[in-house]
Amino acid sequence: MVASQRRSPACWSGIVRPTEASMSDQLHGSARSPLLAGKLVRPAAPAALLQRVRLLELLDASADVPVTVVAAGAGWGKSTLLSSWASTTSTVASTAWVSFDHADDEPSRFWTYVATALRPVVPAASERALAALAVPQVDPLDAAVPELLNALASLTDRHALVLDDLHELGARQIHEGLELFLDYLPAGLRVLIASRGEPPLPVARLRARGRLAELGPDDLRFTRDEASTLIAGVTRSAPPTALNEILAATQGWAVGLVLEALSLRDRRGRDGVAMRSGVHHAVDYLLSEVLAGQSEERRAFLLQSAALAKMSGALCDWVLERDGSAELLTDLDRAGLFTTVIDEDREWYQYHPLFRAALLQQLCDRGRAVQLQRRAGDWYVAQGFVEEAVRALLESGDRAGAARLLSSSGAEFLRVGAVGTYLQLGEQLGEDMAARSPALALSLAWAAGSTGQLHRVPRFLELAAVGPEGESSPGFVSLRGAAAALRSVYGAGDPDAALADARAAVALETDRTLPGWVVARVALGGALLAVGDTVAALDPLDDAWRSPVTALLPAVSRLEVAGLLAWALAQPAGDWPGSDLDPGQQARLRNLLTSTGAEAQATERALGDAAAPGVGLLHAAVGQLHLESGRPGPALLELRRAGDLVAVHAHPALASLVLATLAVVEVEHGDERTARGAIERARAALADGPAVPVASARLEVAEARAGRSAADGARRVLGEQLTDRELSVLRALRGPLSQREIGRELHLSINTVKGYTKSLYRKLDVVSRSEAVAVGRELGLC
Structure with a gap:
């Protein structure tokens, strides 16, 4: 669905330390976060649940509308409503649920989270999507999201996905990806979104196309009858005589009504209204009325446990230095005191955000809260919950402690496929903390580069350079060697600069037992390939492949080394691509492909397109070998697959070289139209990187053989309407802008632009940009 161009990470997983990463780890590692399951559990019904029939009927009435947004402020009952709907509706066969936080x-x-939530609906696709997500080099839109959409398209029953608290997420890439997901949402899935405000999605466009249903505060406001039933359910007594005053004061706000009911219950029927509407007034009221009505033990527990973002009996016993916390948490949940179970085992809990804010305000003693949060960090470390430990330290204000833990835990985040989370946590530390630890700054540069955020790499390298002298980088002989290798792999400079950095890294990284030795040589081999010096690339790549350290790398990284070596061995010395390979070189290539074939096939079966970093160049090398052996048919199949994979992940120069080879072979098979499509893809790849003369020269050869005509002249009929985004992209394709520049114009990432472009090509039945524009003009679309 989407294609992206990323620089090769060159086994940068070794920057931390080599790990014995099994295929199971790569497939399921990202699902091992300790509290992941809690966010996939539909919130338990409150003790005094009110079935709001009129709202449930509104939701059911929109059963055929793909997207529903329930938007209102805190405490309006959004989650409770959607949970109640999910447990009662007959319009869907099942409901998947995800609750988000910052x-x-x-x-x-x-x-x-989305893929895990959908696992019961599309099991095989979800497993493959999760496997793809465990490969940090591959953008979710390249493999995971298409895997889910393709599987959901085949559903015969209707299912629902609830995305709760979407307002907690501000990353533009998330909203862009979700927009694309909703644009191509199959008929078998309905998405319901709960947010405190209108989500940053194309709401107006969805509304205009009849694809959106909406509920807001006016819909969620309690009527008099609903308020009476709710209060009676909480107090277990007749509705108060002051019901009209309570309703007027709360404006039908769900939390306000529950707070008043709790006060009436705990104060033994005090009948009156002291609360005004609004969040701040509710907090004040909670402090003066509801909390005051609790027992001394419960009140003390509430105030101190509020320092914790999430709670379990074992965590609270440790942090608060007491016993019996699990039973007390259960009692609080049963009492309806804004305590929610967040996991299937009923072990973990959290307080409603408003309730927690009120408790922390009452605690007053910031020092005590910090002490409790740091103790929580110690407990999380002891349990192996590194991410939660870092977050607890950050919440306590101990940025130095969080930085030390994060710096030493890169391998753990890599193991569970959470490189993006590692980067997110590092950025929360602030630049000053990264500057104090060059090793941490380098690890963050690696995390940014390996997740495709190349624009962030230079700044982290700058921070590493200003750090104190003498600090080493894990897995490398020296900090300077690590930085040089990283600049070569992820830097935005010209090929000559990348080559110079790689040679500097090789000179500095002399310890064969360290991952840095391998990384430096892969960086050098990749830089030499990028400038077209395949002969010189052979030795460093062969050294890297034969290193015992390489055998300990994760499968994708290990195969990536093999792929670079295989590509170098597959390059003929003469008139490309027609001359013969050197016999010795050809024999080495056959041995390499034979020794890696089984693992490459298993990895690709497990990961799909997310295996691209490891198997893309291997497919290209197999294709070249078939050409040398006079088997053009199998060669074309391998090169086509290689062309698809390098579009997902490869250095721009190598991607262009593979696609240029594919174009020449397509011409030899008489398919000049498809060849021109490959050439345009190669041109787009080169536009994403620095000028590489050898790639440009080979592309000119392919272009000369394929010709330069545009559309094939057949009369086109548009069988499927283009979305507004697709039309915007089509119109932008008329000009000279590259896809990256089009993204800037449309305020979209390049991966999102490529996703819409691929769908656009499918709908127009074209294979290239020039064809798309020509057909678009013919149809009056641009």
Whole structure:
């Protein structure tokens, strides 16, 4: 669905330390976050649940509308309503649920939750999507999201996906990806979104196309009858005589009504209204009325446990230095005191945000809260919950402690496929903390580069350079060697600069037992390939492949080294691509492909297109070998697959070289139209990187053989309407802008632009930009 161009990470997983990463780890590692399951559990019904029939009927009446947005401020009962609907509706066969918080504001993490939630609906596709998400180099829109959409399109029953608290997420890439997901949402899935405000999605466009249903505060406001029933359910007594005054004071606000009911219950029927509407007044009222009505033990527990974002009995016993916390948490939940179970085992709880804010305000002693949060960090570390430990330290204000823990835990985040989360946490520390630890700054540069955020790499390298002298980088002989290798792999400079940095890294990284030795040589080999010096690239790549350290790398990284070496071995010395390979070189290539074939096939079966970093160049090398052996048919199949994979992930120069080879072979098979499509893809790849003369020269050869005609002249009929976004992209394609520049004009990432472009090509039945524009003009679309 989407294609992206990213620089090769060159086994940068070794920057932390080599790990024994099994295929199971790569497939399921991202699902091992300790509290992931809690966000996938539909919130339990409150003790005094009121079935709001009129709202449930509104939701059911929109059963055929793909997207529903329930938008209102805190405490309006959005989650409770959607949970009640999910448990009672007969319009869907099942409902998947995800509750988000600010920790989830990272694209891979977001889609990990979505894919996990949809596992019961599309099991195989969800497993493959999760496997793809465990490969940090591959954008979710390249493999994981298409996997889900394709599987959902085949559903015969109707299902629902609830995205709760979407307002917690501010990352533009998440909203862009979700917009694309909703644009191509299959008929078998309905998405319901709960947010405190209108989500940053094309709401007006969805509304105009009849694809959006909406509920707001006016819909969620309690009527007199609903308020009477709610209060009676909480107090277990007749409605108060002052019901009209309570309703007027709360303006039908759900939390306000519950607070008043709790006060009436705990104060033994005090009948009156002291509260005014609004969040701040509710907090004041909660402090003066509801909390005051609790027992001394319960009040003390509430105030101190509020320092914790999430709670379990074991965590609270440790942090608060007491026993019996699990039973007390259960009692609070049963009493309806804004305590919610967040996991299937009923072990973890959290307080309603307003309730927690009120408790922290009452605690007053910031020092005590900090002490409790740091103790929580110690407990999380002891349990192996590194991410939660870092977050607890950040909440306590201990940025130095969080930085030390994060700096030493890169391998753990890599193991569970959470490189994006690692980067997110590092950015929360602030630049001053990164500047104090060059090793941390370099790790953050690696995380930014390996997740495709190349624009962030230079700043982290600058911070590493101003750090104190003498600090080493894990897995490398020296900090300077690590930085040089990283600049070569992810830097935005010209090929000659990348080559110079790689040679500097090789000179500095002399310890064969360290990952840095391998990384430096892969960086050098990749830089030499990028400038077309395949002969010189052979030795460093062969050294890297034969290193015992490489055998310990994760499968994708290990195969990536093999792919670079295979591509170098597959390049003929003469008139490309017609001359013969050197016999010795050809024999080495055959041995390499034979030794890696089984693992490459298993990895690709497991990861799909997300295996691109490891198997893309291997497919290209197999194609070249078939050409040398006089088997053009199999060669074309391998090169076509290689062309698809390098569009997902490859250095721009290498992607262009593969696509240029594919174009020449397509011409030899008489398909000049498809060849021109490959050439345009190669041109687009080169536009994303620095000028590489050898790639440009080979592309000119392919272009000369394919010709330069545009559309094939057949009369086109548009069988499927273009979306507004597709039309915008089509009109932008008329000009000279590259896809990256089009993204800037449309305020979209390049991956999102490529996603819409691919769908646009499918609908127009074209294979290239020039064809798309020509057909668009013929149809009066641009």
